[in-house]
Amino acid sequence: MNLVIVESPTKAKTLGRFLGSDYQIEASMGHVRDLPENKLGIDVEHDFAPEYVVAEKKKDIVAGLHKAAKTAEKVILATDPDREGEAISWHIATLLDKVPTERITFHEITESAIKAALAAPGTINMQLVDAQQARRILDRLVGYKLSPLLWRKVRKGLSAGRVQSVAVRLIVEREREILAFKPEEYWEILAQFEGFTAGLVNVKIVTKDEADKIVAELTKAEFKVSDVATKEIKRSPYSPFTTSTLQQAAANLFGWTAKRTMQVAQNLYEQGLITYHRTDSTNLAAQAVEQVRKFIGDQYGEKYLPEGPRIYKTKSKVAQEAHEAIRPTQVSGSSDQGSDRDQQRLFELIWKRFVACQMSEALYEQTAVDITACLPAGRAGEYVFRANGNKQVFDGWQKLYEREEGVELPALTVGQILTLLGLVPSQHFTQPPPRFNEASLIKALEEFGIGRPSTYAPIISTIQDRQYVEKVDKKFQPTNLGFAVNDFLITNFPTIFEYQFTAKMEDELDEVANGTKQWVPVIKEFYDPFAKLLTKVGETAERVKVAVEETDEICPDDGGKLVVRIGRFGKFLACANFPKCKFTKPFAKKIDMKCPKCKEGDVIFRRTRSM
Numbered sequence: 326m327n328l329v330i331v332e333s334p335t336k337a338k339t340l341g342r343f344l345g346s347d348y349q350i351e352a353s354m355g356h357v358r359d360l361p362e363n364k365l366g367i368d369v370e371h372d373f374a375p376e377y378v379v380a381e382k383k384k385d386i387v388a389g390l391h392k393a394a395k396t397a398e399k400v401i402l403a404t405d406p407d408r409e410g411e412a413i414s415w416h417i418a419t420l421l422d423k424v425p426t427e428r429i430t431f432h433e434i435t436e437s438a439i440k441a442a443l444a445a446p447g448t449i450n451m452q453l454v455d456a457q458q459a460r461r462i463l464d465r466l467v468g469y470k471l472s473p474l475l476w477r478k479v480r481k482g483l484s485a486g487r488v489q490s491v492a493v494r495l496i497v498e499r500e501r502e503i504l505a506f507k508p509e510e511y512w513e514i515l516a517q518f519e520g521f522t523a524g525l526v527n528v529k530i531v532t533k534d535e536a537d538k539i540v541a542e543l544t545k546a547e548f549k550v551s552d553v554a555t556k557e558i559k560r561s562p563y564s565p566f567t568t569s570t571l572q573q574a575a576a577n578l579f580g581w582t583a584k585r586t587m588q589v590a591q592n593l594y595e596q597g598l599i600t601y602h603r604t605d606s607t608n609l610a611a612q613a614v615e616q617v618r619k620f621i622g623d624q625y626g627e628k629y630l631p632e633g634p635r636i637y638k639t640k641s642k643v644a645q646e647a648h649e650a651i652r653p654t655q656v657s658g659s660s661d662q663g664s665d666r667d668q669q670r671l672f673e674l675i676w677k678r679f680v681a682c683q684m685s686e687a688l689y690e691q692t693a694v695d696i697t698a699c700l701p702a703g704r705a706g707e708y709v710f711r712a713n714g715n716k717q718v719f720d721g722w723q724k725l726y727e728r729e730e731g732v733e734l735p736a737l738t739v740g741q742i743l744t745l746l747g748l749v750p751s752q753h754f755t756q757p758p759p760r761f762n763e764a765s766l767i768k769a770l771e772e773f774g775i776g777r778p779s780t781y782a783p784i785i786s787t788i789q790d791r792q793y794v795e796k797v798d799k800k801f802q803p804t805n806l807g808f809a810v811n812d813f814l815i816t817n818f819p820t821i822f823e824y825q826f827t828a829k830m831e832d833e834l835d836e837v838a839n840g841t842k843q844w845v846p847v848i849k850e851f852y853d854p855f856a857k858l859l860t861k862v863g864e865t866a867e868r869v870k871v872a873v874e875e876t877d878e879i880c881p882d883d884g885g886k887l888v889v890r891i892g893r894f895g896k897f898l899a900c901a902n903f904p905k906c907k908f909t910k911p912f913a914k915k916i917d918m919k920c921p922k923c924k925e926g927d928v929i930f931r932r933t934r935s936m
Contacts, residue, residue, distance in 0.1 A: 506757035568778035774828030
């Protein structure tokens with residue numbers, strides 16, 4: 326009997342469909358060892374040697390793996406094909422001690438992929454293990470060393486993360502841009518003609534008086550077509566999904582969090598329906614491209630098939646992690662596979678993106694018409710209006726999606742005189758930069774080089790769990806606590822929480838994974854100056870006062886104002902006269918939903934200790 330060890334029961338069940346009775350498949354339920362919860366667990370004096378322990382809840386699982394391994398002819402480690410998966414395999418192999426193990430990797434859980442992996446087993450890649458270990462140690466050093474400082478200088482119970490704090494910085498800096506923004510007034514004037522509307526383009530209007538004056542002049546003008554320009558526009562399909570683009574698409578289309586997207590994608594992967602979902606690659610296997618091109622030709626016709634395959638190349642920073650893009654393992658089946666509605670929706674999204682990426686371009690006819698408003702003789706100047714039309718000529722890859730309604734202009738010729746039907750002036754104000762939502766925050770993190778495919782979802786979850794940011798209308802806003810902690814960290818640790826420095830650390834971890842750097846020097850180069858700065862800040866930094874959020878509610882005990890405070894379990898209301906008055910009550914926030922029973926009252930959100 327051969328023993329195969331994977332991370333989850335779902336993955337084990339899927340492998341069981343392909344492997345016969347000669348294989349026993351067991352699940353480790355994720356990581357089996359980690360750094361201890363109650364102490365640093367890193368020997369900073371001796372090359373940052375980590376102390377790993379088996380969590381209490383994992384001891385029975387480890388005992389079961391030990392027992393199964395003793396009677397197995399062969400132990401095969403089949404964890405995920407990334408740094409976390411490699412580390413899980415290494416920890417298991419270490420715990421199994423003298424039992425020989427083989428390592429197999431595959432990027433899709435299909436019969437052909439599993440059998441190919443079993444036919445060519447390898448060994449654990451220690452470069453990937455070192456990279457995972459280095460990240461874990463870095464994060465533990467920052468979190469464990471900074472937290473006591475935050476307790477002393479800001480508030481008890483706080484913690485800081487190496488990468489999460491940089492994400493908070495992005496949100497805080499964007500909020501300050503918004504607060505500092507001064508809107509400027511401007512006006513637009515639309516001219517209405519038979520069958521279309523055109524906008525004034527050659528004059529900047531900043532006041533109502535200017536707009537009224539121009540409208541008065543235009544009522545006496547003659548409107549003549551001065552230019553008609555038509556050109557063909559080709560729209561190429563999007564590249565296949567990576568982790569970040571999948572998370573962004575699911576956030577924009579479904580309103581999903583990154584965490585939810587990854588949970589659903591994990592289920593699809595473990596059922597063998599999609600390829601591995603933690604990837605920053607847009608590469609596609611040649612066999613998959615060949616299959617989808619045949620499907621497109623058979624299903625939609627040759628005109629939807631480009632002459633050759635579309636190549637989407639991503640130069641992987643780590644050769645051992647040269648994954649594919651996220652795609653369905655089989656394209657010829659139903660486009661909405663999955664065991665529940667969420668899985669079906671995400672699978673369809675992935676399926677369409679993959680098929681579309683190998684289809685022909687969509688063709689559009691784009692028309693721009695300039696209309697000159699000629700003023701009566703003796704009046705200086707002229708006004709130019711422009712109308713834009715967009716007509717789809719061939720749908721191409723967009724055949725898979727709902728058709729966008731184009732704007733079709735009537736046939737117009739240069740010199741043609743038009744009858745003005747009306748003029749519509751409208752007031753506008755310039756807008757501040759938008760707050761980040763899940764999609765735009767992930768995009769910003771990726772553009773800055775902060776984090777990697779496996780870390781985007783945990784980053785976003787953690788900064789909310791720590792009460793440093795909150796979602797308001799699906800947009801991130803920093804809390805007063807978030808402002809205070811961010812300012813303390815940026816003021817006292819300007820380099821460590823700087824965007825370029827964080828991105829550089831990610832690159833160095835990639836170099837460890839690639840074997841071009843050793844993990845201990847990378848940690849040492851970071852830790853030595855960090856430790857010195859930590860001591861200095863502890864001695865010299867002033868205590869930070871966190872601003873409280875006032876409310877209109879009155880304390881029933883002493884008549885003071887109630888303010889919003891943030892505790893271990895989230896927001897709560899407290900008397901502003903604390904510690905003289907110790908009145909508190911839960912913080913309840915209305916959400917945009919009526920009570921399903923009475924249909925009148927508002928539903929409120931209340932955080933409890935179990936959340």
